[in-house]
Amino acid sequence: MSTELKQEQLEIEKIIKEKQTIGINRYITQITDTINFEIKRTWKTFIIMLFVYLGIFLLSLLLAELREAAGVELPEESIDYLGDYFGFFGILIIISTATFGGGIIAEDFQKQTGNLLFPKISKSRLLIGRIISRYALNVILIAFYYLMVGIITFYKYQELPDTYIISMGWALFYTFMVFTIVIFMSSINKSKSAAIIISILLFLIAFNIIDSILMFTRTGIEPIFLPTYYENIIQASLDMPDPRFETVSFGRPGGNNPEFKRWLTPSIPGAIIGMSLISFLTLTAAYLLYKTRQSKNE
Amino acid sequence: MNENNDDILIQLKGLTKRFGNFYAVSNIDLEIKRGEIVGFLGPNGAGKTTTMKMMAYLLRPTAGEIWIRNNGDLTRLSSKNRDYLLDNIGFMIEIPTFYGDMTPRQILSYFANLKGYPRKKVKIRVEEVVRLFGLSEWIDTKIKKFSKGMKQKIGIGSAIIHDPEIIVLDEPQTGLDPKARKDVRDLILKLKQMEKTIFLSSHLLYEISEVADRIAIIHKSKLIAYDTLDNLELKSRKSLINFELIDYSKHNLTDLIERLNKIILPLNGLGSGSVNKIRFNENSKMFEVPFNGVPENQLKIHKALFENNFNVLEFSVPKANLLESLFIDLTDESYKEMLSPEREIIPN
Ligand SMILES: Nc1ncnc2c1ncn2[C@@H]1O[C@H](COP(=O)(O)OP(=O)(O)O)[C@@H](O)[C@H]1O
Numbered sequence: 123m124s125t126e127l128k129q130e131q132l133e134i135e136k137i138i139k140e141k142q143t144i145g146i147n148r149y150i151t152q153i154t155d156t157i158n159f160e161i162k163r164t165w166k167t168f169i170i171m172l173f174v175y176l177g178i179f180l181l182s183l184l185l186a187e188l189r190e191a192a193g194v195e196l197p198e199e200s201i202d203y204l205g206d207y208f209g210f211f212g213i214l215i216i217i218s219t220a221t222f223g224g225g226i227i228a229e230d231f232q233k234q235t236g237n238l239l240f241p242k243i244s245k246s247r248l249l250i251g252r253i254i255s256r257y258a259l260n261v262i263l264i265a266f267y268y269l270m271v272g273i274i275t276f277y278k279y280q281e282l283p284d285t286y287i288i289s290m291g292w293a294l295f296y297t298f299m300v301f302t303i304v305i306f307m308s309s310i311n312k313s314k315s316a317a318i319i320i321s322i323l324l325f326l327i328a329f330n331i332i333d334s335i336l337m338f339t340r341t342g343i344e345p346i347f348l349p350t351y352y353e354n355i356i357q358a359s360l361d362m363p364d365p366r367f368e369t370v371s372f373g374r375p376g377g378n379n380p381e382f383k384r385w386l387t388p389s390i391p392g393a394i395i396g397m398s399l400i401s402f403l404t405l406t407a408a409y410l411l412y413k414t415r416q417s418k419n420e
Numbered sequence: 421m422n423e424n425n426d427d428i429l430i431q432l433k434g435l436t437k438r439f440g441n442f443y444a445v446s447n448i449d450l451e452i453k454r455g456e457i458v459g460f461l462g463p464n465g466a467g468k469t470t471t472m473k474m475m476a477y478l479l480r481p482t483a484g485e486i487w488i489r490n491n492g493d494l495t496r497l498s499s500k501n502r503d504y505l506l507d508n509i510g511f512m513i514e515i516p517t518f519y520g521d522m523t524p525r526q527i528l529s530y531f532a533n534l535k536g537y538p539r540k541k542v543k544i545r546v547e548e549v550v551r552l553f554g555l556s557e558w559i560d561t562k563i564k565k566f567s568k569g570m571k572q573k574i575g576i577g578s579a580i581i582h583d584p585e586i587i588v589l590d591e592p593q594t595g596l597d598p599k600a601r602k603d604v605r606d607l608i609l610k611l612k613q614m615e616k617t618i619f620l621s622s623h624l625l626y627e628i629s630e631v632a633d634r635i636a637i638i639h640k641s642k643l644i645a646y647d648t649l650d651n652l653e654l655k656s657r658k659s660l661i662n663f664e665l666i667d668y669s670k671h672n673l674t675d676l677i678e679r680l681n682k683i684i685l686p687l688n689g690l691g692s693g694s695v696n697k698i699r700f701n702e703n704s705k706m707f708e709v710p711f712n713g714v715p716e717n718q719l720k721i722h723k724a725l726f727e728n729n730f731n732v733l734e735f736s737v738p739k740a741n742l743l744e745s746l747f748i749d750l751t752d753e754s755y756k757e758m759l760s761p762e763r764e765i766i767p768n
């Protein structure tokens with residue numbers, strides 16, 4: 123009799139303990155389960171993107187080889203050769219990040235998949251799981267690109283610049299910042315495709331126009347508030363320019379052309395602070411919008 | 421706590437949701453007991469989904485409380501306990517939609533894991549649920565190839581995947597063809613056999629009347645009735661005659677009613693049918709006779725009682741209550757649809 127009671131007591135204690143631990147345990151398992159599921163779900167996109175990255179690399183390689191075949195000498199420094207592979211890299215990052223991130227919030231409302239999902243997992247955990255999984259896939263793509271560029275550079279020069287890894291670090295940081303902006307776009311747009319297209323247009327056109335306006339109005343302001351500005355540090359960090367701006371002029375050669383100041387790259391602390399701040403603000407705004415968002419399809 | 425209370429699995433107390441100045445749900449009190457199927461009936465826009473969303477903690481109530489039983493105790497739902505408290509409920513709210521590129525196995529496994537189903541048993545559980553729905557061959561097929569009815573089944577599957585005690589289904593039959601609707605109905609009955617407690621909404625009476633033990637009717641955000649179907653139908657007859665018999669207690673009540681039925685029912689102008697029978701109201705100590713509301717029938721019934729030597733103390737036709745007027749006055753288009761007598765022929 124008393125052992126039975128004891129058994130019962132233990133059972134109850136176990137249940138109470140389970141209740142208490144459900145919080146933190148569940149928090150972690152739900153996130154890892156989401157990562158798992160999301161990787162399966164975005165796998166196809168990932169494979170397509172892998173081919174896009176490979177394609178751009180091969181095209182860049184082809185250009186380099188054609189140049190060499192035409193008699194143009196290889197650059198003296200491996201850094202300069204490496205740098206030639208980053209002409210389209212910024213666009214590549216934007217396209218893959220927008221593709222991975224465009225649906226991150228909008229999709230569940232657009233397709234109403236949230237109806238089944240949200241009673242089972244809180245929006246914050248879902249978002250964290252998705253950010254981790256999709257960013258991780260993006261990291262793999264970028265690492266893959268660096269690997270190929272590294273291999274070909276090493277093959278030509280038998281060495282890699284010390285700054286190679288640092289440049290990749292900046293690329294990953296920049297990708298994260300782009301990602302947060304795409305997430306923000308996904309939180310305010312109705313559909314996944316709208317979020318993707320608007321993100322791409324924003325980066326490829328809008329921000330660049332603002333950049334040019336700043337230059338031509340001779341404000342001299344360093345465009346630290348422009349997300350695209352930070353892309354420059356990916357390549358610049360291979361060999362930091364000094365000073366970080368240049369003077370350019372447009373017009374007829376030899377004419378009395380006006381000169382403009384063009385910023386080449388943010389400083390290292392500037393980039394860290396600027397990108398952190400932009401990421402933090404956009405992510406917070408996106409999360410707050412997400413939390414209050416509801417599917418209204420009635 | 422008395423025995424009665426132990427049976428309550430969900431209790432809504434004064435549940436209210438306001439959007440701006442608009443009340444989507446006002447002051448709803450509702451109890452759902454262990455093992456019963458409660459139908460939640462109301463026209464589109466009545467507030468069914470909003471109520472269920474509050475139960476799922478997807479919307480915060482403007483006022484009121486939700487109490488849910490888990491591990492024995494009735495506990496008030498809050499942000500702190502919602503994780504484990506809601507483990508005891510499975511929800512399918514609004515139309516279930518899936519990521520088309522995923523398979524039932526992938527999606528259901530994910531959901532089972534999210535809800536903390538024992539990891540080692542997830543695989544078996546998923547296969548079991550899919551088999552229950554007769555979709556075993558489709559378990560590894562992408563959901564985009566599924567018909568509406570199949571998706572609906574997987575939607576219900578995702579509600580029950582973690583084997584909760586309570587299942588909340590929002591319009592599970594809406595938009596399905598008759599065959600799929602029958603499948604869903606059978607499924608609900610199967611779940612009842614497994615001793616699940618089910619709360620399901622619909623805007624069509626006949627969908628709910630096929631399965632529900634009790635029906636809660638919501639109209640313009642307010643709960644206007646909560647009773648068994650028989651009682652609701654009884655109340656919804658055109659009129660009701662109430663009469664009191666002085667010496668009814670001398671007789672065996674069942675026999676007495678039997679006798680009254682024989683004498684009176686042919687006169688009530690409603691034809692036969694179980695719901696048209698005479699009832700004894702314990703509260704008022706009156707007998708209730710449904711009839712067609714025509715004065716001539718009322719008179720005939722009155723006469724018949726005297727002729728058969730019943731000592732009638734009181735004989736009245738009370739004014740229609742809210743529910744009756746609702747059922748009678750079908751001017752509102754949405755109610756016409758809701759109460760449509762046309763039942764589509766469902767293959768058996
Ligand atoms: N998020 C919302 N904001 C404003 N009004 C809403 C919102 N959700 C629902 N409503 C309104 O509340 C009422 C009840 O909606 P709902 O609960 O979906 O009804 P039902 O499920 O019974 O058809 C409707 O009039 C609907 O337009």
Ligand SMILES: [Mg+2]
Nearest residue numbers: 468469590591
């Ligand atoms: Mg609804």
